[in-house]
Amino acid sequence: MTILTKPEAEPVPQGSEHFLSVRDLYVQFATEDGTVKAVDGLSFDLDRGKTLGIVGESGSGKSVTNMAILGLHNPRNTTIAGEIVLDGQELTGASPKTLEKLRGKKMSMVFQDSLTALSPYYTVGRQIAEPYMKHMGASKKEARDRAVEMLRRVGIPQPQTRVDDYPHQFSGGMRQRAMIAMALVCDPDLVIADEPTTALDVTVQAQILDLLKDLQQESGTSIILITHDLGVIAHTADDVVVMYAGRAVERGTVRDILKTPEHPYAWGLLGSIPRLSSSVDVPLAPIPGSPPSLLNPPPGCPFHTRCAFVDQVEGDRCRTERPVLPEGRGSACHLTADQKRDIFIEQIQPRLR
Template sequence: MTTFAKPEDNAATPAGAPGRAFLSVRDLYVRFSTEDGIVKAVDGLSFDLERGRTLGIVGESGSGKSVTGLSVLGLHDPTHTETRGEILLDGQEMTGAGEKTLEKLRGNKVAMIFQDSLTALSPYYTIGRQISEPYRKHTGASRKAAWARAVELLGRVGIPQPKLRAHDYPHQFSGGMRQRAMIAMALVCDPELLIADEPTTALDVTVQAQILDLLGDLQQEFGSAIILITHDLGVVANTADELLVMYAGRAVERGTVREVLRAPQHPYTWGLLTSMPRLESDVSEALTPIPGAPPSLLATPTGCPFHPRCGYPAEVGGTRCEDERPLIGPGRGSACHLSAGQKRSVFTEQIKPRLG
């Protein structure tokens, strides 16, 4: 059963001025009903995204990144999903919208590059048909015009001999080519919002760079807003304008990419940065992983969900980290009970020297 009323427990502070952003998400809660219990996949998430801007959403697997993206398109199974909150896309309420309304918006106004291109593409239809059909549906173009559009987009995303390759099936494409075909399918109707879910996963670094450059070029041309979902901070460092760090279905840090990467405020973000290898480090130097494992979303820890893995509850004092949920304010901020002075001190004295 899916409910659409706004929650009474406003645990997440709005991320910006309402009505200005092209995409505005407010107090989003997503719950999945399973045999083992209720999975709290997204737990009070708020953020804004303007046209022509790129928002990077990072975090470990299971943090709620992909669930958030699918929620924007209304792709969750309503029979097993409870969704609360507000998702406004250019003023259109997506949460609670009927299937006919969503079908008009999907692929046309908002599109998604799914994480696994091999499973997202149908093995029964050619690449050209899978790209041309959404174009026909949303524009009313003829079959011939839609096929020409598909060939054009395949060429735009760098597929060699697009007229010939449009007749191929997904299994005849390499991983990088399938990813490019997924991008072509997502962009065929010039969507105003593009959600890219791990678009560079399992691709070599050369193809990764080409795909990220392609997204940037297409954004400049069409002025689209982009949500880039990834677990790799390196991917968003030179791609995104703003950064949202998620943990256990919640936003734990938010700000511009420069702010978050140069002066992170949350212990989880510190852990992500210090666990990455550095070019100047000694090859024999061991990486510093984040201790423990991500929490089960069936039983999220009370208070701050990161406190079982955090090394700073003693600085906060008492049992506040265990008992009280930290909130993240509008704009730049982090959901942590450490004071602003404590965050600066820990980062300057302990984290920054390790980052080099």
């Protein structure tokens, strides 16, 4: 593993009591156009039985972070530095054999697109049974019985017969349930759900989220929920990390982030959500501009090119100085606490009602 040259690390909570601790994580990809700085000094914690929501636009580094936790990046073109500690075990730099033993049994992932994540050549039941045979040493019959049990557990009707169906014979919502069954078949301690409700109608979305919550209450599983949908976060998460351009720009409890956000990017995310109480004549307020290229991210605050409050910061700090995310609740922004409070109360909060 290549060790990157890194700026001074941001302060993070100390101690080993957390089930999952990510410290000062960097993930870079070598491409023909240059080095993509996909994750740039990220730190967060997750406790047992809790749900951490990671939100941000496409390209902010959410999925890359969690693929690094699982050890799924191609080592030929990926450089990873920092610490990832799962239940006291360091994952950064662990051998492929070690990670292979952990994937499926200790940690697992519900991928974003269930149609492409499931193989079209094998039945759904066989794909659920395979990790159970590998990690638990079960026979084919035991694994098949377990697959039927898991399909029943996630609400698939007639699981004794549907276990022999192929993915294309399942609807989108049923495939997503089958993916959850496969992720949970070995009762892992950590489940990473990457946009688990994408492309599903709202009724099925609610069913999938309720299913994750029910399974978590049954087994005490820790969940990382990757999404750009703040409504999903409000329904499921305990704590939230807001990511932008590969960095965490704000973190706090779900109530902190949804009721009293502090970072201009979080204000923009909340402000772009349509509300039933708003007049149909009032246009949405999207965040202007586009996310920066991670091949050549801007100096200073990565959000300064799209931020409406740059001129309220003394000097040129937003353009030249990288803001630090404080320990615990807080945001990586050069605005003072008084400025954040006043802007939120006077300009942002009225839009969110």
